[in-house]
Amino acid sequence: MSLAALPLLDQAVLVLAAMALFSAFALLAQSRLLAAIHVFAWQGLLVAAVAALMGAASGDVNLYVSAAITLALKVLLIPWMLHRLLRRLALERQADPLAHPALTLLAAAAIVVFADWVAAPVAQFEHSATRNVIAISLAVVLLGLLMMVVRRQALAQVLGFMAMENGLLLAAVASTHGMPLVVELGVAFDVLVAMVLFGVFFLQIKDSIDSLDVDRLSQLSASIEQDEEPEPRP
Amino acid sequence: MMWIVLAVFTPLLGVPLLALLPRARVAGWVNLGLSALSLAGALGLAAQVLMHGTLAAHGFRVDAFNVYLVVLTAFVGLTTAVFSRPYMHYVHAEEKRVGARGMRLYHSMYQGFLFTMLLALTTDNLGILWVAVEGATLATVLLVSLYRTPAAIEAAWKYFILCGVGIAQALFGTVALYFAAQHVLPAGANGLSWSTLYAIAPQLEPRVMVVAFVFLLVGYGTKVGLVPLHSWLPDAHSEGPTPMSAVLSGLLLNVALYAVVRMKMLTDAALASSATPGLAGHLLMGFGLLTFLTAVISLHRRRDIKRLFSYSSIEHMGLMSFGFGVGGPLATFAALLHMLVHALTKSSIFVTVGHATHIARTQRIERIRGLIRTQPAVGWGLLLGVAAIAGFPPFGIFTSEFLLLAATMQAWPWLTPLLVLGLVVACAGLFRSAQPMVFGAAPPGQYPVRANMLPVALHLALVLLLGIAIPAALAHWLDQATRLITGSGLL
Numbered sequence: 001m002s003l004a005a006l007p008l009l010d011q012a013v014l015v016l017a018a019m020a021l022f023s024a025f026a027l028l029a030q031s032r033l034l035a036a037i038h039v040f041a042w043q044g045l046l047v048a049a050v051a052a053l054m055g056a057a058s059g060d061v062n063l064y065v066s067a068a069i070t071l072a073l074k075v076l077l078i079p080w081m082l083h084r085l086l087r088r089l090a091l092e093r094q095a096d097p098l099a100h101p102a103l104t105l106l107a108a109a110a111i112v113v114f115a116d117w118v119a120a121p122v123a124q125f126e127h128s129a130t131r132n133v134i135a136i137s138l139a140v141v142l143l144g145l146l147m148m149v150v151r152r153q154a155l156a157q158v159l160g161f162m163a164m165e166n167g168l169l170l171a172a173v174a175s176t177h178g179m180p181l182v183v184e185l186g187v188a189f190d191v192l193v194a195m196v197l198f199g200v201f202f203l204q205i206k207d208s209i210d211s212l213d214v215d216r217l218s219q220l221s222a223s224i225e226q227d228e229e230p231e232p233r234p
Numbered sequence: 235m236m237w238i239v240l241a242v243f244t245p246l247l248g249v250p251l252l253a254l255l256p257r258a259r260v261a262g263w264v265n266l267g268l269s270a271l272s273l274a275g276a277l278g279l280a281a282q283v284l285m286h287g288t289l290a291a292h293g294f295r296v297d298a299f300n301v302y303l304v305v306l307t308a309f310v311g312l313t314t315a316v317f318s319r320p321y322m323h324y325v326h327a328e329e330k331r332v333g334a335r336g337m338r339l340y341h342s343m344y345q346g347f348l349f350t351m352l353l354a355l356t357t358d359n360l361g362i363l364w365v366a367v368e369g370a371t372l373a374t375v376l377l378v379s380l381y382r383t384p385a386a387i388e389a390a391w392k393y394f395i396l397c398g399v400g401i402a403q404a405l406f407g408t409v410a411l412y413f414a415a416q417h418v419l420p421a422g423a424n425g426l427s428w429s430t431l432y433a434i435a436p437q438l439e440p441r442v443m444v445v446a447f448v449f450l451l452v453g454y455g456t457k458v459g460l461v462p463l464h465s466w467l468p469d470a471h472s473e474g475p476t477p478m479s480a481v482l483s484g485l486l487l488n489v490a491l492y493a494v495v496r497m498k499m500l501t502d503a504a505l506a507s508s509a510t511p512g513l514a515g516h517l518l519m520g521f522g523l524l525t526f527l528t529a530v531i532s533l534h535r536r537r538d539i540k541r542l543f544s545y546s547s548i549e550h551m552g553l554m555s556f557g558f559g560v561g562g563p564l565a566t567f568a569a570l571l572h573m574l575v576h577a578l579t580k581s582s583i584f585v586t587v588g589h590a591t592h593i594a595r596t597q598r599i600e601r602i603r604g605l606i607r608t609q610p611a612v613g614w615g616l617l618l619g620v621a622a623i624a625g626f627p628p629f630g631i632f633t634s635e636f637l638l639l640a641a642t643m644q645a646w647p648w649l650t651p652l653l654v655l656g657l658v659v660a661c662a663g664l665f666r667s668a669q670p671m672v673f674g675a676a677p678p679g680q681y682p683v684r685a686n687m688l689p690v691a692l693h694l695a696l697v698l699l700l701g702i703a704i705p706a707a708l709a710h711w712l713d714q715a716t717r718l719i720t721g722s723g724l725l
Binding site for chain 1: 359361362364365368369372375376379382383384387390391394395398399402403405406408409410412413416424425426441442444445
């Protein structure tokens with residue numbers, strides 16, 4: 001099935017989804033935090049555009065609402081909050097380079113193939129042309145997960161978390177024309193609260209270890225568990 | 235409907251109320267009162283379900299499976315509030331580890347947590363279920379870091395990230411489920427309503443359901459504490475305030491498992507005529523067994539008392555998952571009963587542990603010694619609690635574990651030795667730590683506290699009662715729930 005044979009609208013959705021996937025790669029590889037926040041905002045915009053396009057195609061008001069929520073939350077509010085945090089923590093120039101960039105990107109490519117394989121049974125079952133979007137959205141979710149694993153900076157991990165949410169939204173919009181409104185609102189509320197809490201945490205972590213390098217957090221619990229202090233005889 | 239509102243939304247009212255209430259001492263009482271109101275609502279709801287059967291209206295669904303969990307949640311919420319009032323007052327006023335703002339946050343989020351739990355249990359909408367379970371993480375994450383120590387902040391971060399990642403997978407699973415439903419349901423039907431989905435489950439596309447279930451299992455399984463993603467659990471339990479550990483272990487894990495089982499019911503029905511009808515059960519069995527065995531080994535050589543018991547929680551959640559995975563009326567009945575007795579026992583243990591850590595002023599096992607001499611009530615509470623959780627007769631956990639073993643012997647005989655071995659190793663691990671804590675020679679510098687052992691006594695008495703004779707109404711419910719899950723009853 002060639003892209004050109006599809007109706008114009010499907011083509012547009014596919015292109016936008018592919019760009020969202022590309023932005024997930026960009027997010028993964030971007031070492032400068034400020035630029036990563038911008039990439040994240042672009043990704044949100046792409047997802048919102050997909051939702052709005054699907055809304056235009058189906059005439060479903062629900063999809064417009066979810067496009068609006070995404071625009072407000074993922075493109076404007078959350079990047080703005082992250083910006084403020086970055087300034088407050090004086091991290092604007094901070095870079096968090098990947099330890100093994102080539103390996104990470106290879107893993108990311110493997111994840112895309114894996115996502116395609118996982119989504120294959122779902123895609124077979126779907127007859128509309130947007131079926132590939134399900135595989136793409138799963139790939140975006142898993143790439144966000146990968147980002148949370150490989151990044152050491154707490155802020156970069158949060159971006160990974162939020163990128164996962166973008167992927168989930170893409171899945172919901174593309175495959176099911178959006179979840180019911182009440183669920184959509186609930187999810188948006190949870191994401192917003194999560195973002196506020198992340199902000200609180202950054203300050204707490206910064207206070208506690210004077211850095212946002214999460215690797216330094218993991219040594220603490222190791223010392224609790226493997227404390228080699230001899231047991232006093234009762 | 236009135237009872238649902240009373241049970242579920244009383245705690246929601248408490249969230250802003252307690253956040254604004256400046257007096258910590260009053261807040262403790264208000265917290266208790268709200269929890270009591272919620273329990274009253276839950277009991278009313280239970281009476282109604284007992285008389286009229288399943289209640290489904292306005293997006294809520296209360297049937298035999300969740301009604302007993304609603305009562306359990308409200309009950310443990312109340313008894314933990316009873317414990318939490320003097321405990322947190324001590325932490326606030328004597329130890330000065332938490333300031334006035336921290337206390338406001340604590341009480342407000344305690345009610346917030348109860349609200350999310352009760353909402354997750356009573357809602358019929360799988361999307362709302364997801365929102366509520368995620369909300370539970372958000373409500374508790376700041377409580378884990380309440381003491382603001384580096385270890386507490388680390389634990390809270392880990393909890394947040396791991397559960398956030400896990401729960402995102404569950405949302406993908408929910409989307410996939412919705413997707414499958416949309417192809418069967420007419421336009422305009424609510425494809426996320428569990429009742430609707432259950433009615434049409436046999437028509438759901440099996441291949442999509444497999445994908446959905448795997449994601450849902452990974453997602454909610456993270457919250458259950460299933461093994462590859464369990465590492466948040468001991469951290470969050472050990473670093474947060476003890477009443478939080480009690481409700482996390484007693485309630486949150488159960489609710490997450492409840493979500494998994496609801497999904498399994500849909501998946502089983504959808505896969506019934508496919509090539510792999512038992513796939514969901516086998517997955518649950520595998521993860522359950524792995525979790526159980528890993529936790530059993532981890533029970534040994536713990537140094538932190540709260541970590542010890544949180545590994546024990548993981549162990550029991552593994553057993554329950556295994557039980558639901560085995561399927562069949564006997565194993566399901568056993569797992570349902572186990573959910574009940576484990577929640578009661580484990581929250582009573584955490585209450586006792588809270589007192590013990592105040593007596594010894596440390597959480598390190600090797601410095602907690604001779605509780606039975608310093609403060610006999612706490613010592614006995616810990617001893618009986620450990621005996622109950624290790625599965626000694628005549629406590630209820632013995633009954634449920636015995637039933638589970640019997641069911642395993644029928645269905646998968648060659649797995650029985652593994653289970654028995656695990657239970658013995660777990661018992662050894664628990665007593666190895668608990669015995670010196672209870673009977674050892676108390677070092678100088680112990681600080682007897684005013685311990686309110688009423689919640690512990692009440693919980694253990696109930697567990698004992700459940701071990702000797704399950705009340706007819708409860709047995710009826712459990713049987714109804716078993717019938718709902720497996721299609722055939724036990725009694």
